[in-house]
Amino acid sequence: MRLPFGGSLARRRIRRALQPDVRARLAALKVRARQRAREDRHPTTGLLSLARFASVDLETTGPNMHEDRIISIGGVAVSGRALLHADAFEVVVRQDRESAVDNILIHQIGGQEQRGGVEPVAALLAFLEYLDGSIAVAFRAEFDATVLKRELHECLGIRVRVRFLDLAAILPALYPDTPNDTLDDWAQHFNLPPIGRHHAIADAYAGGQLLLHAIEQAQRLGLVTAGDLLELQRAQRWLGRRR
Amino acid sequence: MAAPALIIESTLRFLREHPPFSRMARKDLELIATHAQLAYFPVGTTIVDPADGTARNLYIIQRGHVRVRNTAVASDEETRGPGECFPVAALAAGTAGTRHFEATEDVFCYKLSRADFDALRQSSAPFAQFCTEALAGILQQSLGQLRQNFSQRAVEQRTLLEPLKTVIRREPVYCETSTSIVDALRAMQAARLASIAVVDDKHRPVGIFTLTDLRDRVVLPGADLASPVRSVMSGSPGTIDELATAQEALAMMAQRSFHQLMVTREGRLVGVVSERDLFALQRVSMRNILQAIRLAPSIAALKGVTRDIDALTDNLVAQGAAAEPITHTITGLNDALTHRLFDLVLERHDLAGIDWCWLAVGSEGRREQTVATDQDNAILFRCEEGGADVCRPRLIAFARDVNEGLAELGFPLCTGNIMASNPELCLELSEWRAKFAGWIREPTPEALLGANIFFDFRPLMGDLALATELRAWLANLASESRLFVRMLVANALQAEPPLGVIRKFRTDDGDRPGTIDLKSHGTRIFVDAARAFALALGIRETNTSQRLRLAGRRLAIEERQMESTVEAYHYLQMLRLRTQRGDFEPEPEDGEPAKEIPHTARNRVDPYALNELDQRMLKESFRQARSLQTQLEQAFGR
Numbered sequence A: 001m002r003l004p005f006g007g008s009l010a011r012r013r014i015r016r017a018l019q020p021d022v023r024a025r026l027a028a029l030k031v032r033a034r035q036r037a038r039e040d041r042h043p044t045t046g047l048l049s050l051a052r053f054a055s056v057d058l059e060t061t062g063p064n065m066h067e068d069r070i071i072s073i074g075g076v077a078v079s080g081r082a083l084l085h086a087d088a089f090e091v092v093v094r095q096d097r098e099s100a101v102d103n104i105l106i107h108q109i110g111g112q113e114q115r116g117g118v119e120p121v122a123a124l125l126a127f128l129e130y131l132d133g134s135i136a137v138a139f140r141a142e143f144d145a146t147v148l149k150r151e152l153h154e155c156l157g158i159r160v161r162v163r164f165l166d167l168a169a170i171l172p173a174l175y176p177d178t179p180n181d182t183l184d185d186w187a188q189h190f191n192l193p194p195i196g197r198h199h200a201i202a203d204a205y206a207g208g209q210l211l212l213h214a215i216e217q218a219q220r221l222g223l224v225t226a227g228d229l230l231e232l233q234r235a236q237r238w239l240g241r242r243r
Numbered sequence B: 001m002a003a004p005a006l007i008i009e010s011t012l013r014f015l016r017e018h019p020p021f022s023r024m025a026r027k028d029l030e031l032i033a034t035h036a037q038l039a040y041f042p043v044g045t046t047i048v049d050p051a052d053g054t055a056r057n058l059y060i061i062q063r064g065h066v067r068v069r070n071t072a073v074a075s076d077e078e079t080r081g082p083g084e085c086f087p088v089a090a091l092a093a094g095t096a097g098t099r100h101f102e103a104t105e106d107v108f109c110y111k112l113s114r115a116d117f118d119a120l121r122q123s124s125a126p127f128a129q130f131c132t133e134a135l136a137g138i139l140q141q142s143l144g145q146l147r148q149n150f151s152q153r154a155v156e157q158r159t160l161l162e163p164l165k166t167v168i169r170r171e172p173v174y175c176e177t178s179t180s181i182v183d184a185l186r187a188m189q190a191a192r193l194a195s196i197a198v199v200d201d202k203h204r205p206v207g208i209f210t211l212t213d214l215r216d217r218v219v220l221p222g223a224d225l226a227s228p229v230r231s232v233m234s235g236s237p238g239t240i241d242e243l244a245t246a247q248e249a250l251a252m253m254a255q256r257s258f259h260q261l262m263v264t265r266e267g268r269l270v271g272v273v274s275e276r277d278l279f280a281l282q283r284v285s286m287r288n289i290l291q292a293i294r295l296a297p298s299i300a301a302l303k304g305v306t307r308d309i310d311a312l313t314d315n316l317v318a319q320g321a322a323a324e325p326i327t328h329t330i331t332g333l334n335d336a337l338t339h340r341l342f343d344l345v346l347e348r349h350d351l352a353g354i355d356w357c358w359l360a361v362g363s364e365g366r367r368e369q370t371v372a373t374d375q376d377n378a379i380l381f382r383c384e385e386g387g388a389d390v391c392r393p394r395l396i397a398f399a400r401d402v403n404e405g406l407a408e409l410g411f412p413l414c415t416g417n418i419m420a421s422n423p424e425l426c427l428e429l430s431e432w433r434a435k436f437a438g439w440i441r442e443p444t445p446e447a448l449l450g451a452n453i454f455f456d457f458r459p460l461m462g463d464l465a466l467a468t469e470l471r472a473w474l475a476n477l478a479s480e481s482r483l484f485v486r487m488l489v490a491n492a493l494q495a496e497p498p499l500g501v502i503r504k505f506r507t508d509d510g511d512r513p514g515t516i517d518l519k520s521h522g523t524r525i526f527v528d529a530a531r532a533f534a535l536a537l538g539i540r541e542t543n544t545s546q547r548l549r550l551a552g553r554r555l556a557i558e559e560r561q562m563e564s565t566v567e568a569y570h571y572l573q574m575l576r577l578r579t580q581r582g583d584f585e586p587e588p589e590d591g592e593p594a595k596e597i598p599h600t601a602r603n604r605v606d607p608y609a610l611n612e613l614d615q616r617m618l619k620e621s622f623r624q625a626r627s628l629q630t631q632l633e634q635a636f637g638r
Helices: A006-017 A020-041 A101-107 A111-115 A120-131 A141-156 A167-174 A183-189 A200-220 A226-242 B005-016 B026-035 B088-093 B114-123 B125-136 B139-160 B181-191 B211-219 B246-256 B275-282 B286-295 B299-318 B323-346 B388-408 B429-441 B445-454 B464-480 B482-492 B519-537 B544-554 B559-580 B599-603 B612-636
Strands: A053-060 A070-079 A082-092 A135-138 A164-166 B037-041 B046-048 B057-063 B066-070 B077-080 B099-103 B107-113 B174-176 B195-199 B205-210 B239-241 B260-265 B268-274 B355-360 B377-382 B426-428 B458-462
Touching (some): A053 A200, A082 A120, A082 B005, A135 A141, A164 A226, A200 A226, B026 B114, B088 B114, B205 B211, B205 B260, B268 B275, B286 B299, B377 B429, B388 B426, B429 B445, B429 B464, B429 B482, B519 B559, B559 B599, B559 B612
Antiparallel strands (some): B037 B107, B046 B099, B066 B099, B355 B377
16 A cells, blocks of 8 residues: 655655764765855856866666666766866666666676676765765756656655756757757767767766867856856756747 | 776777887876876867976877977977877976977867876886987887887788798799700709709699709719609609798798798699798898809899899898898998999900099998989099090990999989999099089089089099098088088078978878978988088098988087987988888789889878878988988088
């Protein structure tokens, strides 16, 4: 039988069951995220050429963002006009069930590796701490944002606000009159060398390079801070709805 | 968290394609991959500027091109592309660089901190070496690498893996089974061979008859010389198809202890290959050739030797010998050939009572002959007063014979008539002096052209002291004439190394677009500069490398620097040798005969068709040419 508010009760149970040190980490992250959001809008610390972004990508068990689970997460930090190899992130999340075979084929993470992955709570926490409140950048970020939000909700029982910047929204705004649509289109447009697609870290690396181009173009158009880029995205979404 | 494996692997994959990283250990490359940043520089951005102070980062270009300008010397400008790194010398020396690096398009670079750079130098020997060499010019190291590379590839591919049909050079000497022993021996004698192949009526090899067989089966048992060779030959000889490789042939000889193999096409005899032929493939020995030259009884016999010289050169190039020994070897052998020719020709001429000296001029005078050189020579003589007009015709007749003999030996007659048989070039000592003095006094363009050819004279035969006397006189006169030196320097600065501003190289648009003339835009710059140095400093040497080394010592230029210049010159010479050898021509299709490379194309190469290492070395060589010109200008330009 399914009780009303059953979901919220379950989440409360999950929250209560969290280890004290996990709770402490989550609290610290919340503070850090607020601080970072302020910094990103500040005209000195938030300068486009100084602010830290994390280009991320999530691979999931399927294309349904409301049901499918995270298989792996990849991230590369972008700061000071460069991708920082030393500030990169990768995690494979342990699955109770192996994902459908065709998904294994796409992401090339075998059942073995999935079962051997990191336990979901630890993986998500590690990822949040890697983000450290920075703006997460992805292509078609709505998908990543939704999946992440849902998984955090389900595993940690909390709502965490992660700021996402969608390359698919800002690139057309920065480079109007280009017919590019998919990540591959943009990669080709900027002549990115492939490092292997459909792998979280590879897509994050490609996204990071697109972001470098985007940042440069944004500066040329007079944008100053990382916060401005988020504003641009908001405006673009608004325009997109009217169009 | 350390960088994810995929990022490291893709970075490693990139690094491994480019020297010096290609030679570095995995753990050192991993240090780069984990610590690097992939930095982005939009078109027009300054990446490194001398004004920034001490160099702080190492940049390895991942994609895009970077323009490098020397802030002190306006003309010093070049472009760098993927795989190249900067500013290595400044980082290694711990100073601010002298050059300005700017992105000419969107550029991505792997960027390393100074601390990582220092750590790499500490832990990686190849990288440390790379840095040291960057300080002195990277050329020598690259050359070593080229030699290693090239010799491995070339020796294996060109010689041992070559099919036998390209190895056998002459028609087989053979007889039928029914031929008498005495006729077989006569055929062997005519061909100067120690063995003869025996074939059946279908031309299949069935035996071999050797001098050993003659001793053991004919002479000692007292066999009848009229009996058929079949009765005394060694049966079932080793046979091998013409498409088998030289290596397979060698293996077969070793296994079954044969000294010769019958080479067949569809079972029929097409040639005989001996162990010696195959060893010669790997090394036509210089000693053998010299001996052959010394023993050659006629010009016709000498002709065969020139083919061996070509083969030797070919092998030396293939084995990756340095250009200097190769050109010296060619010149040395050609000298020996010419000496023997003199002997043969002198038998027909009486030059008694004349002091004469045969001069090699031009490239032969500099001891830098490559394969495709025509003859350049002259005669210097001395006789009693008023006797010149008597002596000259005798010398010219002699010279004509020598010139024609040389032509027969494969040194084409000089189209510009720079030959000893030209009466204007068969001169008495005082006449040469007058001619030279005229050029020095009035250095018109024609005079400089003459000086460029004749001031590189070298005595080859006859009274060598005559040439020494002329050389000493010339060295004094030339170095004291400031106008002449200045014109000579200006002339040497005329040719510009074909370094591009946008692309790496500036290629020609003429009848062979997209190519560079390695002679007129490459080696000539070194040769002309070396000559200017030599004449200005009174150096008597004619060889370009020697001239440069001596000049470097005289002007207190750092020895490493001059050695790099010399290496650059040799690299270009080597590239010419390889071009002449057809290394860069596409393989002919099956059945299509190999195309003869036209004479004018022999010094031309499409730089972008070269592999990346060669492109870099070519660029570095041109860079050295430019710096040599700068040095010349600084020393004597004013």
